[in-house]
Amino acid sequence: MKIRTQYLGLAAISGLCLLLTVAVSAVNLTHVGNDAERITAQAVLPQIQLARLDSALITSRTQALAGYLHDPSNPVSSHHNHPTQVHVQGVDKAIDAMREALDSLAKLPLNDDQRAPIEQLSGKVTANIEKVAKPSSLQLHDGRWADVAILVTLSNMQYLELKAQVDAATAAAGKIAVDASAHAADQVRQAIVLMSAVGLAALLVLGAGAWSGIRSIARSTAVATQLTNRLAQLDLRGLDVEPSRDEIGDMCRGLNKAMNEVASAFAVVRSGMDAVMAGATEIASGNMNISDRPSLQASSVQ
Helix, strand or coil: CCHHHHHHHHHHHHHHHHHHHHHHHHHHHHHHHHHHHHHHHHHHHHHHHHHHHHHHHHHHHHHHHHHHCCCCCCHHHHHCCCCCHHHHHHHHHHHHHHHHHHHHHHHCCCCHHHHHHHHHHHHHHHHHHHHHHHHHHHHHHHCCHHHHHHHHHHHHHHHHHHHHHHHHHHHHHHHHHHHHHHHHHHHHHHHHHHHHHHHHHHHHHHHHHHHHHHHHHHHHHHHHHHHHHHHHCCCCCCCCCCCCCCHHHHHHHHHHHHHHHHHHHHHHHHHHHHHHHHHHHHHHHHHHHHHHHHHHHHHHHC
């Protein structure tokens, strides 16, 4: 495998590991975000509206009681110089606040455990508005102090019951917040574990790929070193092992081919030189025979 291909593969694997890490993180963060929205919708907002409802119930009761203190037959009425209408308006504003809180609670995506007690509470608060709060405002406006006294007493009695139901609904919302927070914490821990596992896997893959690439390069470099050492010693024998398929291996195969061709050329030259030497020897031998003939003829004549 080519070195470039190896490192491109490592880069691709690294990118995939990074994308996988991002995808896992995004999924888990989405779950965490959903839990946060659920906490807000089913715990935080109901608690806010329940607290607002409780405050409005207290305001309605205290404004009616404060208005009753304007009764001329009451000794403390002389200390109240402001008009009774101030307390009438206070009761009316408390009624509006209770209705707004009930409307907001009705629009929230409550679960079944929350819906039943809140619907029961809404029914009793609505009854309190119609039978206690609104009549208190009217009686204060008309100055019917005896009726106001009865309504204030009734309001105090009903408030204790309503307060208990408000506290129960608030506790249920708080439990949902605790459970959702625990689930969100689990999601965060799972995200950390998954991201750590993916990161570790990515490191292992990169380490294995880098080790494989370095080993391949080292093996190819060793073959190239062997080839160049032989060439330096004028040893034109080919390689004993097959070079790798990377760029260094391609270079070794090219050098090996060139060395083989040079060795073949040297063999041809050596064969030609041997033939020339053999011919020269024969010529020298023939020349010696020719030079020896006149002396042989002279001796034969004598």
